[in-house]
Amino acid sequence: MEGPIRILLSVPGQQALNTIYGQFMADPRITVSALATTLDMLATALAQEPPEVAVVDVDLLLDKGERGILDFFSSRFGGTVAIVLLPQACAGMAGALRGLDRVRDVLVKPISPGAIVDRCHQVGLSERAARAAAPATAHAASALAQTTGAARAVAMSGTRVFAVGGGKGGSGKTTVAVNFADRLHQVGIRTLVMGFDTPDAVGVQLGLPMAPNTLNWYRRPSREGFAASLQQAKDGLDVALSPNDKVEASRIAARGPDQDGSIARLVEAARTHHPPYAAIVMDLPPTENEWSVQPLLRANTVLLICEPDVASQVNLVATVRLLTGTFDPRYQVPRDAIFAVLNRVTQEDTMTAMRMQEAVRSQLEGWAPPFVATIPADPGVRACQVDFVPPVTRRQEFAAGIDRIVDFFYSDLLGKSAAKAVGGKRRTILGVQVKLT
Numbered sequence: 001m002e003g004p005i006r007i008l009l010s011v012p013g014q015q016a017l018n019t020i021y022g023q024f025m026a027d028p029r030i031t032v033s034a035l036a037t038t039l040d041m042l043a044t045a046l047a048q049e050p051p052e053v054a055v056v057d058v059d060l061l062l063d064k065g066e067r068g069i070l071d072f073f074s075s076r077f078g079g080t081v082a083i084v085l086l087p088q089a090c091a092g093m094a095g096a097l098r099g100l101d102r103v104r105d106v107l108v109k110p111i112s113p114g115a116i117v118d119r120c121h122q123v124g125l126s127e128r129a130a131r132a133a134a135p136a137t138a139h140a141a142s143a144l145a146q147t148t149g150a151a152r153a154v155a156m157s158g159t160r161v162f163a164v165g166g167g168k169g170g171s172g173k174t175t176v177a178v179n180f181a182d183r184l185h186q187v188g189i190r191t192l193v194m195g196f197d198t199p200d201a202v203g204v205q206l207g208l209p210m211a212p213n214t215l216n217w218y219r220r221p222s223r224e225g226f227a228a229s230l231q232q233a234k235d236g237l238d239v240a241l242s243p244n245d246k247v248e249a250s251r252i253a254a255r256g257p258d259q260d261g262s263i264a265r266l267v268e269a270a271r272t273h274h275p276p277y278a279a280i281v282m283d284l285p286p287t288e289n290e291w292s293v294q295p296l297l298r299a300n301t302v303l304l305i306c307e308p309d310v311a312s313q314v315n316l317v318a319t320v321r322l323l324t325g326t327f328d329p330r331y332q333v334p335r336d337a338i339f340a341v342l343n344r345v346t347q348e349d350t351m352t353a354m355r356m357q358e359a360v361r362s363q364l365e366g367w368a369p370p371f372v373a374t375i376p377a378d379p380g381v382r383a384c385q386v387d388f389v390p391p392v393t394r395r396q397e398f399a400a401g402i403d404r405i406v407d408f409f410y411s412d413l414l415g416k417s418a419a420k421a422v423g424g425k426r427r428t429i430l431g432v433q434v435k436l437t
Contacts, residue, residue, distance in 0.1 A: 005124030010036035023113035129278035163299035167319035207388025375401030
């Protein structure tokens with residue numbers, strides 16, 4: 001679905017509406033399809049033509065009491081998701097509201113109109129991405145590929161869970177995974193980046209402590225255990241790090257993919273976490289063990305990161321053969337779910353993406369994974385990482401390469417390039433606060 005996000009805006013009374021309405025009308029990313037200043041108007045608007053996102057001020061519902069408020073958000077929303085504006089006096093309800101299936105965020109007032117508009121756009125965009133008819137796994141994507149015959153169609157309809165691999169260390173795989181995830185987060189797509197190596201380089205690049213990490217979930221496989229595993233980067237990107245303990249990692253790897261507390265079940269927990277992620281980017285280790293295989297088999301898109309040299313070409317051929325021929329046939333990754341990225345390219349390099357693709361094609365029965373992006377070498381990337389700053393936010397040429405990955409998979413959803421969606425810099429999530437009356 002393209003075009004502005006359709007919003008239902010409901011606040012108590014005309015004065016509150018006048019305070020906030022102008023900001024909504026001035027933003028081209030959204031369109032207000034319905035207004036409500038009373039509870040009856042809100043109920044009618046939800047029943048008639050459901051919007052994509054409903055902004056609901058709980059001041060409209062205070063007469064219902066806490067139980068009635070929770071029941072309202074549990075039963076009246078159908079396919080609409082809600083952003084709840086909560087009075088300070090009701091701040092204690094925030095946790096219970098966030099746990100409801102259709103609630104995507106709870107903002108405690110006072111909150112600026114601009115911040116509410118930003119959340120409406122981000123939530124709506126993520127919902128559109130999550131609603132895309134994505135196959136559950138790469139294996140399911142194979143059936144779609146046979147029906148459409150178009151690799152891009154498969155990518156566009158099944159890209160919610162990315163496995164970023166490469167078959168060897170040192171290719172910049174973690175850097176691409178972290179910055180791809182961060183860019184998705186910047187353009188408003190709710191994203192989780194997950195690390196599966198020990199030690200976990202994802203956390204190192206983002207300047208995060210080694211704990212909390214997913215050991216919390218492995219010891220307590222539940223929604224609460226998963227929530228306790230998460231950290232946030234400085235800009236709010238959700239991060240799930242590996243256990244960072246080789247002994248524990250060895251024990252966990254011994255569990256089969258269908259066992260409770262397995263690596264594969266962790267990925268499934270991430271997919272079903274609430275509020276839902278529209279994109280999950282998994283940074284896989286360069287080793288052929290359960291820490292790379294189990295996440296890979298729960299992905300629906302594989303990004304192989306390689307460098308412009310003969311060694312990477314040989315490694316790419318070996319990796320593709322491994323993915324498409326070695327695993328149990330029930331779980332092997334279909335060719336149409338595999339894509340490549342050429343990383344750290346200099347002006348002196350003669351191994352272009354086209355040349356590498358031709359060389360790989362000659363060894364894989366006339367087929368090679370499509371290269372979705374070329375990322376230039378940039379010595380400034382390392383300097384950013386030393387300061388724990390994602391280089392996609394500082395280095396223009398590097399960012400352009402990452403943007404090409406985002407655009408390949410999400411330009412139809414965004415309706416514009418990632419660079420334009422970011423607009424050169426991120427808008428602040430919380431601006432000057434305006435009290436809604």
